[in-house]
Amino acid sequence: MTLKNEILSLLLSADGYVSGEDIAARFGKSRAAVWKAIKSLKADGYGITAQTHLGYKLTDSKNLVSAQGIRAYLKNDITVEYFSEVDSTNNVCKRMLADGRSGAFLVAANQQTSGRGRQGKSFYSPADTGIYFSLVLRPNTSLQNAVTATTAAAVAVCRAIEKLTDKKPQIKWVNDVYLDGKKICGILTEAVTNFEEGTVDSVIIGIGINVSTANFPQALSHAGSLDADVNRNQLVAGVVDELMGIADAEYDEFIDYYRSHSYVLGKKINFIKNGKVTPATAIAIDESGGLVVELDDNSTTTLRSGEISVRLK
Numbered sequence: 001m002t003l004k005n006e007i008l009s010l011l012l013s014a015d016g017y018v019s020g021e022d023i024a025a026r027f028g029k030s031r032a033a034v035w036k037a038i039k040s041l042k043a044d045g046y047g048i049t050a051q052t053h054l055g056y057k058l059t060d061s062k063n064l065v066s067a068q069g070i071r072a073y074l075k076n077d078i079t080v081e082y083f084s085e086v087d088s089t090n091n092v093c094k095r096m097l098a099d100g101r102s103g104a105f106l107v108a109a110n111q112q113t114s115g116r117g118r119q120g121k122s123f124y125s126p127a128d129t130g131i132y133f134s135l136v137l138r139p140n141t142s143l144q145n146a147v148t149a150t151t152a153a154a155v156a157v158c159r160a161i162e163k164l165t166d167k168k169p170q171i172k173w174v175n176d177v178y179l180d181g182k183k184i185c186g187i188l189t190e191a192v193t194n195f196e197e198g199t200v201d202s203v204i205i206g207i208g209i210n211v212s213t214a215n216f217p218q219a220l221s222h223a224g225s226l227d228a229d230v231n232r233n234q235l236v237a238g239v240v241d242e243l244m245g246i247a248d249a250e251y252d253e254f255i256d257y258y259r260s261h262s263y264v265l266g267k268k269i270n271f272i273k274n275g276k277v278t279p280a281t282a283i284a285i286d287e288s289g290g291l292v293v294e295l296d297d298n299s300t301t302t303l304r305s306g307e308i309s310v311r312l313k
Contacts, residue, residue: 003029004037009072011048011058019055044068065110065131069233075241079105085127087114089134090190090206097136097192097202104244108133108236115208116188118175118307123186124220129213131232134206135240137247150175150189151289152246153205153239155254157185158261160238165228170263173282173291173308177209178263182224185209207239252287259285268311269293271303279311 006027010018023034038056042048044066047059067082074080086092086109093107109132112125125132137149154171161169170178177185188206210225211232246254259265264282271278271293280293283300290302
């Protein structure tokens with residue numbers, strides 16, 4: 001970790017001022033090196049006050065996302081790339097992989113101009129009010145299956161929200177997180193294939209969470225926000241740490257949590273398959289994340305992909 005990141009981590013965890021002398025001694029650096037790192041953090045947009053005889057203090061920076069801020073909360077050692085604006089964090093990951101990037105890594109952005117969802121849908125991604133990020137994992141984890149990865153990502157989002165806030169989110173099969181009947185999070189998982197070997201080279205898990213977004217386009221009447229006092233850097237790190245922990249777990253270690261947080265079980269739904277809309281009732285989630293539904297003729301079928309909607313009546 002660079003001195004800049006170490007100082008940011010220290011200031012984030014401090015209750016008040018930290019003297020420049022203490023910082024220099026803690027990290028074995030000169031006071032000049034500390035001041036240079038502080039100036040660089042200020043240039044990144046962090047509010048840092050300096051008080052004679054007291055030192056440095058980080059002011060409220062909950063709305064400022066940065067690579068350094070995310071790293072300060074991450075428990076996993078993973079490369080973090082941050083951009084103020086991108087077309088899509090999943091697209092950025094694809095380009096990085098095409099350019100030879102290896103290993104697991106995280107891409108986060110303050111805004112997406114072409115945020116993407118499943119089935120070709122878009123994800124509204126305005127600046128400063130949400131978190132938009134993509135995690136690239138390699139297929140030596142259990143998450144190389146896109147459906148499994150999506151299920152795990154939904155669990156990771158809910159767990160992180162519950163740990164950092166008093167909110168109780170739910171999961172709408174298969175890839176949306178809901179709060180108080182409104183969608184606050186979307187997940188898009190994409191597998192990158194090695195065509196020569198016919199294997200999955202990596203999995204990109206894209207996640208967008210509306211943290212404080214208040215003004216949505218008219219077409220997004222179902223959208224809502226977390227609306228909680230939470231540090232956006234900490235929320236990104238929390239979700240990533242939860243997801244990377246699940247990556248080494250067996251499927252049955254998180255499927256019960258997924259079931260217990262279902263938004264659709266017991267509800268009347270419509271599902272779309274091959275362009276046909278079919279009414280049904282969601283009755284169970286099987287051991288591999290499939291949604292078991294009961295049709296109007298009392299027969300059952302299991303959905304492995306596709307779109308569903310909850311019927312209001």
